[in-house]
Amino acid sequence: MHEADFTLSAGPTISSSRVQQALGSPIPFDYDPAFLAHFADTQRLTGELFRTTKDVVLMQGEAVLGLEATARAVVRPGMRCLNLVSGVYAAWFGDWLRSYGAEVSELKVPYDEAIDPGAVAAELERLGEVELVALVHSETPSGIENPLAEIAPLAKKAGALMYADVVSALGGTAVEIDEWGVDIAVAGCQKCLGGPPGISLCVVSEEAWAAIDANPSAPRGTFVSLLDWRETWLASGGAKFPYTPSVSDVNGVHAAISECLEHGLEEVIARHAAAARACRAGAEAMGLELWPRSHDYAANCVTAIRCPEGVGVAETLAHIRERYGVMLSGGYGELAEKVFRIGHMGTGSRSLYPLVSVSALAQGLADLGVEVDVGAAAAATLESLAASGAAVTA
């Protein structure tokens, strides 16, 4: 069996030929001066993408490693944390916080809504002392974007550290680490950047390092140790690794980030927004209902669509994959059999990819006997893309 002709899933996403070439380039000795310089340059470019001068740590594993490593480093037993839950990843993060012994309060909204900054301000006020506020910027499982820009300053004002999972936000929507005052952020490369699923891009502020220093349970001497990276790579000024980095993945990440920055971050974000608008227009014209209650907080990375009556998510996706060679995603966790998800990230946000995904979903559902307007879906998607003009191929 070969891979799908079109990978328009919730991630990993389609990689460009430049990224593929980088992944296929020679594998050097990690202490080859050329690789040391390349690693440092990857770190520098990552900081540029995050719009930050804070420390960047490239953890050598898929984004879950970065999330776990940063959380375990900063969270000490008894730490008062406010976890903002609007989806599956945030709920999972809460389980981690509790397992590290934190005293966790949660502000929860239904998974088809976004977190309201006003409610966060009120909750911070009510709780009094809070040391860390955690938010998933872009909830990939439900296609919802939370207002990190408004929430981070509230956390700072309350004297708390702001922890943000920006795994599927970076490169697809604005992420302004310094301007907003985010202390810890973790991104992945296999979402909006169209890179390999192998490295966690992490940001750590001075305040976060201070909290880590004050945490006796911050891991040391393990693969998940953020401190090991600070005490080797950062402390040596880029001369010493804690262990051999995933050199091929570093090459892929370097290529993916370079490509994004060369296209222009703002242009790339506008392209993701245009693809998301087009998919929403197509889904609604088809006669389906979006999962997010409002377009205002529908994410740029994926479009989540409610599964209509009469079919199952898994059977529909299998049919679309088999008949048309298009790989879309279903729901995840609690939303598994409730939603379809169209990914429009990285290369998949370009050109007419939204037409491919929307048409595949529409025709696939029609094949299975669901009453959908295939023609209207395609027309609305194209009309929306046309209205976005040059943004579509930026």
Ligand SMILES: *Cc1c(COP(=O)(O)O)cnc(C)c1O
């Ligand atoms: C993709 C993603 C992760 C990482 O999870 P994987 O499924 O292992 O890739 C974490 N948080 C968010 C918001 C994500 O989109």
